[in-house]
Amino acid sequence: MDALPETVPFFSQWETPDMTMAVLADGAEVALRRDPLWRGSGAETLEEYAVWAANICGMACLKMILASRGEIVPTIELARRCTGYGGYVVNEGSIRGLIYAPFVSFVKEVFGLRAEVMTNVATADIPAILERQRFFIASVSSSIRWPEREPPSKGGHLVLVTATSDKGFRxxxxxxxxxxxxxxxxxxxxxxxxxxxxxxxAVAI
Incomplete structure (x- = not known):
């Protein structure tokens, strides 16, 4: 891979990054109640953290983008603020989102980021996108963590693409x-x- 122009900090959507297997085994609302670092999320209660953390891959991506320019904002604080713009719809404990268009408005107005919703993007288009913009938040299957497996479907999870080369996407x-x-x-x-x-x-900083 080509070298990155700068280091992009990593943040998990869980405050304890190695919680993923427990979440998969027990479900988020059960497993995340055992996360000893939950207060770092910005949640006011453990219950709030356990509900939200399974739904904030997009806010984790945003946290990484902001951290790349030196700002650290807790994920659930970001989620609350994004909800105010319509980026999430919360109804009796269920959470729908991330909804892209309100997210774009949110990051522009609150953080001054230039962002653009992109659809019908071929995988081969991503390198050109990153030539124009610094980051691409990509919709992928959460099973991308097991690249040797065939995904049951595409989409439903967000990852932050930071660099590309002929060898691969980082x-x-x-x-x-x-x-x-x-x-x-x-x-x-x-x-x-x-x-x-x-x-x-696509997001520029």
Whole structure:
């Protein structure tokens, strides 16, 4: 891979990054009640953390983008603020989102980021997107953490693509289950394509 122009900090969507396998085994609302670092999320209660943390891969991506320019904002604080713009819809404990268009408005107005919703994106288009913008938040299957497997579907999870080359795409996965599948994970374009839902958000800082 080509060297990155600067280091992009990694943050998991869980405050304890190695919680992924417990979440998969027991469910988020059960497993995340055992996360000793939950207060770092910005949640006011453990219950709030356990509900939100399974739904904030997009906020983890945003936290990484902001951290790349020196700002650290807790994920659930970001989620609350994004909800105010319509980026999430909360109804009796269920959470729908991330909704892309309100997210774009949110990051522009609150953080001065230039962002663009992109659909019908071919995997081969991503290198050109990153030539124009610094980051691409890509919609992928959460099973991208197991690249040797065939995904049951595409989309439903967000990862932060930070660099590309002929050899592959480099990305941070907020719900990776090992260090190799969390920060600076690398997949060949053909493998990334198996998980990619052909949509996402390009972000400049």
């Amino acid at each position: 990305f941070h996965n907020p719900s990776g289950h090992t260090s190799a599948t969390q920060a600076n994970a690398v997949l060949a374009p053909a493998d990334f394509d198996r998980f990619f839902a052909n949509r996402g958000i």
